[in-house]
Amino acid sequence: MTRKFRNQLFRLHTWIGLYLSVFFTFMFLTGTLLVAGFELESLGRPAIWTSAAEEERTASFGDIYEGIKSAHPEGDAFVILKRPAPWFVDRTFGRSGWGERVSYWTDPTTGAVVYETGDPGFASILAGLHDTFLTDSRIVFILFSATSILLLFQMVSGLITYRRFWKGFFRWPNSSGGLRSWAGGAHRLTALWALPLVLVIVITSFYFLLGGLGIEGERLKFPPPAPRETALPDGFDGALIDRAEANARDALPGLESNILVIPGGKGGALKFGGPHPDFSELRGGSTVAIDPLTLEVLGVHTPDDLKGLSTLELLMELLHYGLWGGAFSMALWIVLGLVATSLAFTGSLIYAARLAPATSAEGSFRRIWRGMGVLRWIYPLLLLGMLSVIYWRVNPDAYIPSRVNPVDADIRAAHLVLYEPLRRDTPIEIELRIGVANVDTALVEVNGTAAQPVDLTQDGDKAIGHFRFDPLETGNEVITYLKKPDGDEQKVTFRMGSPIW
Template identity: 60%
Template sequence: MNRKIRNTLFKFHTWLGLHLSLFFTFMFLTGTLLVAGFELESVGRSGIWTTMAKEERTASFGMTYDGIKEAHPESGIFLIIKRPTPWFVDRAFGRAGWGERMSFWTDPVTGTVVEATRPLGFRDILRALHDTLLTEQRVVFMLICATSAVLLFQIISGLITYRRFWRGFFRWPSGSGGLRSWSGGAHRLTAVWTAPLLILIAVTSLYFLLGSLGIESAQPQPEPPTPRDSALPANFNSALIDQAEARARAALPGFEPSIMFLPGKKTDSLRFSGPVDGYSGFFGSGSVSIDPVTLEVLGAFTPDDIHGYASWKPLMSMLHFGTWGGGFSMALWIVLGLLATGLAFTGALIFAARQAPDRAHRGPLRKIWRGMGWTRWGYLLLLAGILVTAFYRFGPNSHDKTRAFPINEAPLVARLVMEAPLRRGVPLDIEMLIGEPDVQTAAIEINGDMAELLDFTKNGDTAKAYFQLTPSDTENNITARLRKPDDQEKVVKFRLGAPLW
């Protein structure tokens, strides 16, 4: 390549590097922390860590379901994962009786609950920050993914302008020439070591961008289940789960279910997912869907049944998140990610070191900041937007509404809506939406004692009742007696359970 083209590439490389250095530093650092996000979040939770070998983890899905229901009978469960990582106990996702999403960590031998945690922790917040700058907006995700094209250009142009870069793997930066010499050497050293990782990150991010644009392949679909009146049939229990798992194993030889999806709607099936003998995990898992009423196999699929764009998703996810080799690959991705963070920062330091001597009174960071020109105001606006979004989403009054449904009636008869989650010692305002027609009055009992009805309003056939709950540490059972004009009374019962925090 002639010198003119090389110099042009170098100018683009340095200009883009200067103005995007802070952005890439931020993305590399948050991405690196995300690799071990669950582990960092769980440092103080000794109960969920384990050294138990895979062969010793004998708890079935049915045992885990029973363990959760015994500890939290009012809970709803929608996903159980066996061995989420070799160093964690089993994990289930569900809802508390008052409707708040949470995780249940269960013993991999007995299935008993060892800890319950709120899912919105450090890792979830960090991922939202990394993916969408906390906005959870698809367009922001697409814009962030699109910067992977810039990253790919930076890698390629940097390697082209660094002549004979393969000789620089062990060329330690020298500080004898001052900041400029050291930052240049450190930038080149970290570049050659992290180039493979950054190429993978750029390519996988472009893949995620295509997915966000709606490029999807047809997935194999199971047959619809038998029609039923509720998401879970009346006889749904651990014995039924164990029978369904046995049917799933028989339907797909070599199938080892590790994930179970419980029906969340009346039209959902009971689905098992996991590795299949003879198929590499890099290209997905097997999947078997079971009718929760008849236990009929509705569909059994191997990774070969997934074609086109979707067939690459498991591999792309493993490469991007560093899970392709278990603990080893995660540790490698963390080390290389930290080096990539240094790569982005040292690139900006090179600019600072090249400033004219009359600016020597300015420190490196000040030189970088001034050198960015108008871009720095964009960073300030971006930071302000993130802070405002963070306050809106995670501030003191940012709780999502939660809902609780009756245990003895259809959800449309009545349901509870709460602006805040159930917490120890914190009075909770509750709105009861009444869908039963012609209800004239309502009487509320909390744990057997009459509660004061703060307000009752009617709107056509529907009504709303308002009352306040002072949480009990043992149980929080609510009974609503809905009275009609002919003195007919409908009794609706809710079971919120005990507050966990």
């Protein structure tokens, strides 16, 4: 390879590194923190940590469901995860009685609820920053994933321009020549040690890029269940879940189900998923779908049924997030992630020390800033945007409106909208949205008090009203009486249950 080509490659490597080193530093650092993001978030939650051995975790999906419904009768459970990590109790993603997203943590032996966590938390905020700068934009996700191509170029060009790089794995940076010498040595050393992780990030991020572009392989589908009037049939309980799981095991002997998906709509099925001894866990789990009404098996899918890129999905996720080897791989990914973060940062220092010679009036960071030219203003704008979105997401006054459906009527009759969370000793205003046409009068009875009229605002042939609500420790029931001009009256009852926090 000619010296001229190597020099041109080095200039391009340096130019890309100059403008993207801050971005890559941010991505490596947030990705590293995300490997143990929820563990860091949960340091102050001793109730969800456990040292129970796997054979001691005997609570069935039915036990867990009953434990949740016993503690929060008005709440809903959607996804139950057994052993989300060896050091955590079982986790269920669900919804509170007033519609707020919540995770229920249950004892792995008894199924009893031991803790509840809300959303968003530190880990989810960090994940949003890492994926899309909290924009939740598909375009941004595609752009972020596309930087894997530039990262691959940086990796290859760096190895080409670093002659006899295989001799540098233990070459400690020399500081005798000043910042320029030390930064160059540290950058080369961290590049070599971070090489395995960087290569994995390149491959997995490119895979995510294909998924963002819609190239993700065939998605498995199950036949629809028998028609029913509600999301969950009458009499749905933990015993029914356990019978359904028994049918799933009969349909696929050897299935070690550790995840249950509970339908949230009339067309959904119970889905039991988990590893199977006939397939490597790196290939993915197997799933059995059960009709919640008839308990008939709707279908069985194993990793052999996957087609195209979907066959690699679980492997790519395990590699990217450092979960392929449990606690060992998480620790390794954290160490290598910090090394990769140092790699990106020392790249900036090289520019400061080598491409922009020092002056008495300028420090390293100022030289990096000045060297970026007009593009340097993009970073502070991104920082301001991220800080604004973070504040919007974690601000105590910020709350995603939640919906409460009736317990004794069609959900189209009326529903409540909460623009503030239900919290102990905190009065809130609740919006009543009436779906029945031509209602001109509404009375609201709150927690057994005398029914009071609600001022209605007509919205076409529907109506909207507001009323004050003072939460109690238990109960929190709202009864509405909807009246039409012809005297027709409908009673609609809402139960929100006990405030969790």
